[in-house]
Amino acid sequence: MSARLTRDNVAKVADLARLNLSEAELERYTEQLGAVLDHAEDVASLDLDGVPPTAHPLPLVNVLRDDFVVKGVDRDEVLSQAPSVEDRRFRVPAILGEEP
Amino acid sequence: MSTIPSTALEIVAAVRSGQLSAREVLEDHLSRIDAQDGEINAFNLVMTEEARAAAAAVDARVAAGEDPGPLAGVPLALKDNLCTRGIPTTCSSRILEGWRPPYDATVVQRVNAAGAVSIGKTNLDEFAMGSSTENSAFGPTRNPRDTGRVPGGSSGGSAAAVAAGFAPISLGSDTGGSIRQPAALCGVVGVKPTYGMVSRYGLIAFASSLDQIGPFSTTVADSALLLEAIAGYDGRDSTSIDAPAPSLLESLGQGVDGLRVGLVTELMGQGIAPDVAARVRQAADALTAAGAQVGEVSVPAAAYGLSAYYLIAPAEASSNLARYDGVRYGMRVDAPTTAEMNAATRTAGFGEEVKRRIMLGTYALSAGYYDAYYGKALKVRTLIVRDFEKAYADFDLLLTPTSPTTAFKFGDKTADPLSMYLNDICTIPTNLAGHPAMSVPFGGGSDGMPVGVQLLAPALGESTMFRAAAVLEAAAPALDEVWS
Numbered sequence: 001m002s003a004r005l006t007r008d009n010v011a012k013v014a015d016l017a018r019l020n021l022s023e024a025e026l027e028r029y030t031e032q033l034g035a036v037l038d039h040a041e042d043v044a045s046l047d048l049d050g051v052p053p054t055a056h057p058l059p060l061v062n063v064l065r066d067d068f069v070v071k072g073v074d075r076d077e078v079l080s081q082a083p084s085v086e087d088r089r090f091r092v093p094a095i096l097g098e099e100p
Numbered sequence: 101m102s103t104i105p106s107t108a109l110e111i112v113a114a115v116r117s118g119q120l121s122a123r124e125v126l127e128d129h130l131s132r133i134d135a136q137d138g139e140i141n142a143f144n145l146v147m148t149e150e151a152r153a154a155a156a157a158v159d160a161r162v163a164a165g166e167d168p169g170p171l172a173g174v175p176l177a178l179k180d181n182l183c184t185r186g187i188p189t190t191c192s193s194r195i196l197e198g199w200r201p202p203y204d205a206t207v208v209q210r211v212n213a214a215g216a217v218s219i220g221k222t223n224l225d226e227f228a229m230g231s232s233t234e235n236s237a238f239g240p241t242r243n244p245r246d247t248g249r250v251p252g253g254s255s256g257g258s259a260a261a262v263a264a265g266f267a268p269i270s271l272g273s274d275t276g277g278s279i280r281q282p283a284a285l286c287g288v289v290g291v292k293p294t295y296g297m298v299s300r301y302g303l304i305a306f307a308s309s310l311d312q313i314g315p316f317s318t319t320v321a322d323s324a325l326l327l328e329a330i331a332g333y334d335g336r337d338s339t340s341i342d343a344p345a346p347s348l349l350e351s352l353g354q355g356v357d358g359l360r361v362g363l364v365t366e367l368m369g370q371g372i373a374p375d376v377a378a379r380v381r382q383a384a385d386a387l388t389a390a391g392a393q394v395g396e397v398s399v400p401a402a403a404y405g406l407s408a409y410y411l412i413a414p415a416e417a418s419s420n421l422a423r424y425d426g427v428r429y430g431m432r433v434d435a436p437t438t439a440e441m442n443a444a445t446r447t448a449g450f451g452e453e454v455k456r457r458i459m460l461g462t463y464a465l466s467a468g469y470y471d472a473y474y475g476k477a478l479k480v481r482t483l484i485v486r487d488f489e490k491a492y493a494d495f496d497l498l499l500t501p502t503s504p505t506t507a508f509k510f511g512d513k514t515a516d517p518l519s520m521y522l523n524d525i526c527t528i529p530t531n532l533a534g535h536p537a538m539s540v541p542f543g544g545g546s547d548g549m550p551v552g553v554q555l556l557a558p559a560l561g562e563s564t565m566f567r568a569a570a571v572l573e574a575a576a577p578a579l580d581e582v583w584s
Contacts, residue, residue, distance in 0.1 A: 010459065017418065017462045018425070018439075019455055020447040033460055035518050040407040040473065043480050053478030054485055056309045056339075057295045057534020057559075063338040077202040083432035090427050092438045 005034040104128040108174045108268045108322040112215075115173030118162055122155035122173030126217055129175045133220070133266045141241050142261040144180045145188055146220040151175070154217045161215075169215025171329055176211055177261040177270035180221035181228055182313070183302040184208055191304050192236035193226045195449025196430045205302020206337070207271060207313050207330045214329045219267050222257030226451045227421065228278055228306045230254050231523040234514055235453040245287055245549060245579070249507040252282030252523075255316070259286040262316045269326050270316045275306050276409050277502075277527025279314045280539040284502035284552025287541045287579040289323045289569070290316050292527075294559045295534035296341035298327075299334030307416035308339075310409075310531040320540065320569045324348035327562070343560070351563040352570045356390050359568065362397030362495035364556075367526050373505045375545040375583040380501050383542050383553040386575035387499070387568060397491045397498065401483035405529040408484070410521055411464045411477035412532070418461030424449065456517060481532045488533050492558045497568055500526045502539040502552035526554060536562050540569045543577030550579045 010030045014021045021029065075088065084091040104125055105111055114120040130148060137143055161168040178184065181191045183201035190196045204212075212218065225235035233241040233256025243251040244264035251260040255272030259282035262270050272279040274292035283290025291314040298313045305311060315326035331345035363384050368377050384394045426432035426445030433444035450458070464473040491498060503523055513520040530537040536559070539552035553572065557565040 005463075009463070013459050013463045013466065016466065017455075017458050018443040018446050019450070019458065020443050021455075025455075029456060029459055032456060032517050033463065035516075036410055036460060036521070037473070039518055040411055040477075043404050043407050043476055046401075046404065046480065046483065048476060048479040048483075051479040051482050053475060054481040054532075055478055057485075057532075058339060058341070060339065063335075065335060073202040078428075081199055081202070081429045083426060083430070092427055093434070093436060093441050095438045 005030055005037055106265065106268060107319050108171065108317065108325055111174050111268060112170065112172050115158065115162065116168060120173070122158035122217060123152070125173050126151055126155040126175055126219070129219060129267060132264070136264060137266065139242060139247060140244055140260055140264050141239055142222055142257040142264060142266055143177070143220040144190055144192060144223050144238055144257070147187060147218055150187065151217050151219045154212065158215050158217065169213065170325065171211060172215035174216050174269060175219040175267040176216040177220055177222050177258055177267040178208065178218055179224055179255050179258045179270070179272045181224060181273060181304040182208055182271060183304065184218070184221065187221070189221065189304070191227045192224045192238055193449065193451065193454070194237045194431060195424045195445070199430050203302060206299035206334045208302065210330050211271070222255070222261055222270060224257055225254035226454050227304070227417070228254040228273055228275055229417070229453050229457050231277070231281055231520050232513065233257065234510065235451055237451055240510065243286055243507050246507065249509050249549065250285065252285035252503065252507065254278040256282045258316050259283050259288055259290065262286070262288045262318060268317065269322055271313060271330070272316055273303055273311055273313050274531065275310045276413060276531050277524045279316065280527050280537060280552065280554060281503045281523060283316055283539040284550065285507040287550030288316055288318055289320055289538065289540055290314065291323050291327060291538040292530065292536060293327060293331065293562060294341070294536045296339050297331050297560070299337040299340050301334055301336040305420040307413040308420065309416060310413060320566060320573045321349065321352055323538070324352060324566050346562050348563055348566045351567050354567045356387055356392040356568050356571050359392045359497060359564065360495045361387050361392045361394045361568065362491055362498045363394060364402060364498050364500045365396050365398050366400065366403045367500040371504050371522065371525060372501055373545065376501045376503070376505060376551050378583055379542050379545070379551040380499060380553050383572055384499055386572060390571045390575070392568070395495070397495055399487045399491050399529070401480065401487040402529040404480050405484055405532055406521065406525050408477040408480040408532060409524070409528040410460070411473050412481065414457040414461030415464045415474050416461070418458045418465065421454070421458055453517070484529055484532050488529070488535065488558070496564055497561070498556040500554045500556065502526060502554040506545040506547055506549035506551060530556055535559055536565055538565060538569055540572045541576060541579055542572060543581045544579060544583060546583045548580050548582045
């Protein structure tokens, strides 16, 4: 399927997944994820040409309901669980490189 | 000797008739938890006050001559990935520590409406990722049959709670075997229903195309009772099947005369401990003796289930767990920018196995690897569905081991993730196909620990599956009978 997973692949994936990994963790994950991917190579022996993918066990269709107002979850109850709130909104640190 | 009966059906009968109060039943179970859960660690949280209020409400309904519901007064344990309004729900993860959901899961609403008394939130492998409950941020759960061994996972707390007598019934979730494998290792009954039969609304998502909620119990009939109470259409889950809940209790006495049962050859050989395989053959003989026609059947793609699952489930998990970013709920580790805060929070909040699966899933979905890994896994999933269809053309039910071994010791498989993943080889194929399956205790292995045998059925085949389960239960050797 593909070449052996490298440390640099793992570092790139950690960045995509928003995880800060130590050098020791990078090495360990490279080894462990490589072993799982090696095991997954057994599917390479199967003839999958022309086989459609199955992403879901049910034949899904869009589910619609009548357009009427129902009570949602309580806004203040939701906000009471957030790490930081301002003016009844979620508050986050700087984005787009602004000073905080 | 306690005067409180051990099964949910007996408790319901006693509470409904006024022989026992829900309060007495609850206090008896709370005292068992108080005495023994320090060692077992089945619970992340015991809901003492809420449970007392629920029991009092049941007793008030009985006193007023009102119907207290089909689960009246039965203590019930909830896996701690099921949302309970105002009550901490952690997924056994630091990242959700202290979070109180603003709503109840549909199954929680349904068991409460049925008169059950929710007694606590049970431990699990963090975000349901694991097969031993060793991945919990709050310490492992111990197997009540031998506290030196794991209870299985990920629903290890829910299985142990029932095995230890802390509650006659509990709810878990099963993505690749997380109900059935711990049921087998703890010597209790565990059921993964057909995908879509039970609403996932309020179940914190791991892999959305695979996750399904189901019951644990000490008897087949109690699982039937609980599944009837939680099953059925829910407009808040877009994958909910719009069909009436099944009638399972009434099917239990129907026997297996004439049913065709296939022993899956791919799951009886390599990788399966000889004592476990021997118990499965003994279970097959018991079905034959009860009138079933048992034969062997090949499900070739089942052998590839593990590989497909460990690409599909982490891929879905990496997407589902992107929401833990320190913004809306749970913990936050402060940092100067939002991107740094997101990464610092996730790094501190997730445990090692969760990070491993997020990494695996992110890799499988990333540009350049998508077709080779995730795309190929979805095609293998199609082959598994097709091979099951062929098998079910000739057989009504299939029979396999639930887990390749009995309960293992703490630390045995933590250093090698792949060896842990191999625990799921018998349970994963049904999740990929969306079919129901259940584990029924059937004697002990050569170490005297419980063995579970697994019954599999086509989609919505629960009533046939429960008929065979009742026959196996009646024929089962004692849980601690050593295989020799």
